[in-house]
Amino acid sequence: MKFNIALLAGDGIGPEVIEQAVKVSDAVAEKFGHEITWKPALTGAAAIDAVGEPYPDETHEICASSDAVLFGAIGHPKFDNDPTAPVRPEQGLLKMRKKLGLFANVRPTFVFPSLLDKSPLKKERIEGTDLVFFRELTSGVYFGEKGRKDDGNTAYDTNMYTREEITRLARKGFEAAMQRSKKLCCVDKANVMETSRLWRETVQGLEKEYPEVTVSYEFVDAVAMRLVQWPKDYDVLITENLFGDVLTDEASVISGSMGLMPSASLGTSVSLFEPIHGSYPQAAGKNIANPMATVLSAAMMFENFNLLEEGKVIRDAVNKALAEGIVTEDLAEGGKAYGTKEVGDWLAANI
Ligand SMILES: NC(=O)c1ccc[n+]([C@@H]2O[C@H](COP(=O)([O-])OP(=O)(O)OC[C@H]3O[C@@H](n4cnc5c(N)ncnc54)[C@H](O)[C@@H]3O)[C@@H](O)[C@H]2O)c1
Numbered sequence: 001m002k003f004n005i006a007l008l009a010g011d012g013i014g015p016e017v018i019e020q021a022v023k024v025s026d027a028v029a030e031k032f033g034h035e036i037t038w039k040p041a042l043t044g045a046a047a048i049d050a051v052g053e054p055y056p057d058e059t060h061e062i063c064a065s066s067d068a069v070l071f072g073a074i075g076h077p078k079f080d081n082d083p084t085a086p087v088r089p090e091q092g093l094l095k096m097r098k099k100l101g102l103f104a105n106v107r108p109t110f111v112f113p114s115l116l117d118k119s120p121l122k123k124e125r126i127e128g129t130d131l132v133f134f135r136e137l138t139s140g141v142y143f144g145e146k147g148r149k150d151d152g153n154t155a156y157d158t159n160m161y162t163r164e165e166i167t168r169l170a171r172k173g174f175e176a177a178m179q180r181s182k183k184l185c186c187v188d189k190a191n192v193m194e195t196s197r198l199w200r201e202t203v204q205g206l207e208k209e210y211p212e213v214t215v216s217y218e219f220v221d222a223v224a225m226r227l228v229q230w231p232k233d234y235d236v237l238i239t240e241n242l243f244g245d246v247l248t249d250e251a252s253v254i255s256g257s258m259g260l261m262p263s264a265s266l267g268t269s270v271s272l273f274e275p276i277h278g279s280y281p282q283a284a285g286k287n288i289a290n291p292m293a294t295v296l297s298a299a300m301m302f303e304n305f306n307l308l309e310e311g312k313v314i315r316d317a318v319n320k321a322l323a324e325g326i327v328t329e330d331l332a333e334g335g336k337a338y339g340t341k342e343v344g345d346w347l348a349a350n351i
């Protein structure tokens with residue numbers, strides 16, 4: 001098959017981890033006889049520096065006309081440390097998600113057998129964990145009205161959801177649950193928030209369409225605790241934008257590192273694949289960031305094209321690297337730490 005893939009490297013470690021994912025994807029393409037044409041485009045702080053805005057129209061055109069988007073990470077301390085900056089890299093990410101209609105962010109959490117003993121969590125608690133978050137990605141408090149009043153001394157962000165936005169995300173969760181263990185957890189704060197009560201009401205209304213799926217409704221604060229205490233109790237979780245953002249970073253402790261967590265953002269047209277981590281500015285240019293989250297995002301990209309064997313060879317290579325200790329410093333624990341590039345080279349050579 002022939003693919004055009006938009007390549008948005010972004011900031012910080014973005015270009016370094018993207019380079020490895022490209023290398024590994026090219027190795028997969030060569031092995032299976034595919035042809036990938038990469039379409040690099042600007043985003044994040046790099047785009048602000050170059051053209052004054054974080055998601056330029058030209059980048060959008062490239063994304064919208066490609067078969068998929070592979071995204072690194074955006075964000076730079078010069079913006080993080082300046083709350084008054086009028087334009088921010090993160091605005092580009094949100095604009096991109098909205099304009100591409102990427103309403104469902106799929107964030108799997110699973111354990112790697114060779115890392116079980118390295119987790120700060122007890123092995124018997126996490127062994128066998130295999131859960132997936134469906135995080136709503138284009139609405140909620142991220143996109144509601146926000147601003148300042150009282151001469152700048154009062155700030156507000158509005159959380160807002162429509163029944164339709166909840167329904168389309170929840171359906172993705174129900175459908176995934178049907179393919180898995182038929183267990184769905186709706187994570188909300190319905191004891192306090194009206195938006196969460198609409199989530200609960202809407203999901204309850206969908207239950208009759210999926211009679212085989214057992215649905216539980218849990219408050220987000222309790223899930224934050226139970227997720228690391230009894231992760232195996234969960235299978236498919238659906239939740240709003242902000243709760244999903246927070247809980248999925250927390251879930252990275254179960255897998256072993258932020259540098260291992262991939263995601264797929266799905267919507268109405270093109271799909272996007274990105275690690276859940278950020279631009280990790282402390283590591284930028286040092287060749288120490290773990291590229292596996294981005295490499296595994298590329299695996300999700302192949303799988304989304306229904307190229308399951310292609311996805312599997314990437315996963316097998318990552319598992320082999322972890323088992324053989326070909327890891328970056330986040331997983332080295334005093335042992336030998338390989339560079340970002342060396343891990344990428346190893347993975348590509350083992351495809
Ligand atoms: N999707 C995105 O592009 C995205 C996501 C999150 C944060 N950000 C941005 O990134 C910048 C930094 O944010 P942050 O420090 O809160 O989050 P971060 O995810 O960049 O880093 C948090 C921590 O996670 C670990 N980590 C992250 N990626 C890693 C990797 N590939 N290998 C090894 N360890 C890794 C590191 O310990 C790091 O200190 C900010 O500007 C933020 O807005 C962007």
Ligand SMILES: CC(C)[C@H](C(=O)O)[C@@H](O)C(=O)O
Nearest residue numbers: 075090093094245276277278
């Ligand atoms: C950078 C930020 C806007 C983004 C989010 O909150 O969605 C990030 O944390 C993520 O998880 O992709």
Ligand SMILES: [Mg+2]
Nearest residue numbers: 245246249276
């Ligand atoms: Mg996040």
